[in-house]
Amino acid sequence: MGHSEKKRKRTKEDGGHKKQKKVRLEEQSERQPDSDQFSSPSIIRVAEVLQPRIPPVIASTCANQGLPDVNFRPLVKKTVRERNGKKEGYEELALYSSEHPVVDHIGREVGGPHLNHFIGVLDEQTGNLKLIQARRIEFTPIIRSQQARPEDMVPPVERKNAMKARKDLLMEFGNKKSKKMVESLTLNALPTAEKDDKGTPKKLNAAAKALLESSKDKVSNMSTLDDLNKVADAARPVPRHNPDAKAVQDVYKPEDLIGSAVLNAVAVKDWSDAMEKGEALQLSSRYVARRLESTAASGNVTQLRVLRYIYFLIKFFNTTRSGKQRGTRQILPRDKLRAELAPATETVIDSIRRKFSQDGIMRQYHIDLLITHCCALALAVDAYKTDIFPLEGDLKLDRTQMTNYYREIGATVKKAVDPTTKKTKHSAVLALPLQFPQIIRRKRR
Known part of the structure; x- marks a missing residue:
């Protein structure tokens, strides 16, 4: 009963509050002026x-x-x-x-x-x-800032290059010899040309002029770039060529590569007699065997001597064995070599030994020199266009090595398809101007 009375009391209070609120709204609406100026649409x-x-x-x-x-x-x-x-x-x-x-x-x-x-x-x-x-x-x-900061007015620190940094390290941690070298370089260095306000360099002072005058005599005797290139070419393991040649047959002359006396000492009478009689010869070189009959039939004794000299070089190289040092070849003793190269004369044998070996050992320089001589002489026999495959097999080289050797003497290796056999043929061609491989000169660090 107590709970229900409390509920009835709250209901009455709520109803009275609603009635009071309604009265207030009506009073507020009565106070608003009745004018169209403040009217608003009901739908927007x-x-x-x-x-x-x-x-x-x-x-x-x-x-x-x-x-x-x-x-x-x-x-x-x-x-x-x-x-x-x-x-x-x-x-x-x-x-x-x-x-x-x-x-x-x-x-x-x-x-x-x-x-x-x-x-x-x-x-x-x-x-x-x-x-x-x-x-x-x-x-x-x-x-907006009106004045620059003090650190902005300081000029940037000059960046040291590698040479300056190396000099600083040597002066700080080097020994007496290195410090003396740095001091010598600093004293003998030419000062950089100072420039005026217009950007034009100023004239050298008396000290710089005296240094230039003292070094004039030493600089005048220095080798030029052409002289250095000639020295480098002379040290390469390739046969000597004629740079002033006007015709391709004058670039590599057999008389210059072999020597007139040695070339005349090469015996070819047994080969020419055998070819006249139609006898078959047992040769250990595929290159020489394919060209012997045609060369002997031409009647050119010089070409036949060049071909036999190539045969001597191939046999001389194939009779060598691996040396004690890496990359070297040991040649046969004189008596065994004479038996292998028979009927070569002593003049020819001694010439080959002196030119392509030293103290009975063929180093990489001598090996490259012998192979490039074979390439140049093979071009002279085949009218300066030859197939590189037979000589490649005789010298036991791969295609890349043989191609590089021909390029070292200025020849160009071209590919062509044989119309009869339908096989790819690699031919070395010698033509003017010679195309030698470029020497890559790396900059010194």
Whole structure:
């Protein structure tokens, strides 16, 4: 019973409160003036949504002060955003002004590309609402610096190059010899040409002129680049060629490569007699065997002697064995070598031993020199165009090595398909001007 009475009391109080509130609303409505000026439509509808190319700006500042009366320069940054799985272009707007004498104003968009702002214009009589898409930009004032910082007025430290850093290390941690070398380089170094205000270099002082005069005699006797190239070419393991030759047959003459006395000492009568009788000869060189009959039939004794000299070189190389040192070849003793190269004369054997070995050992220089001589003489026998395969097999070389040896003497290796056998044929051709491989000169570190 006590609980029900309390509920009935609350119900009465609530009803009285509602009645009192209704009276207050009625009193408030009676106080409003009866005029059409303050009337508002009961229904508001969006009539139009505008997205202008140059939108209005809803400006705000991070400070508690308004924007000054200055002109702003718009800056647009184009970006790509994804919306509903589709990529759409978005232009981010920024405003900048530096017209104020002290403060720069920079305005950036707030909210990002996924938040849109609108300005609404309501027609109270019709209830039509026009929405205009706008950009909300927050401006930040930045005080322009009037004076440069002290550290900005200090000139940048000169960057040391590798030579200067090396000199500093040697002077700090080097021994007496290295320090003396650095001091000598510093004393003998020419000073850099100073320039005046217009940028023209100044004249050398008396000390620089005296140093140049003292070094003139030493520099005048120095070798030129052409002289150094000639010395380098003379040290290469290749036969000597005639750089002033006007015809290809004058580049590598057999008389110059072998020597006239040695070439005349090569015996070929047994070969020519055997070819006249039609006898077959057992030869250990495929290159020589393929050309012996045609060369003997031509009647050119010099060409036949060159061919037999090539045969002696191939047999001389194939009779060697591996030496004690890596990359060397040990030649046979004189008596065994005489038996292998028979019927070669002592003049020919001694010439080959002296030219292509030293103390009975063929080093890499002698091996390269012998192979390049074979290549040059083979071109002379075959009218300066020869197939590299037979000589490649006789000297037990691969295709790349044989090609490089022909290029070392200035020849060009070309590929061609034989119409009869349908096989690829590699031919070495010697033509003017000679095309030697370029020497790669690496810069000194």
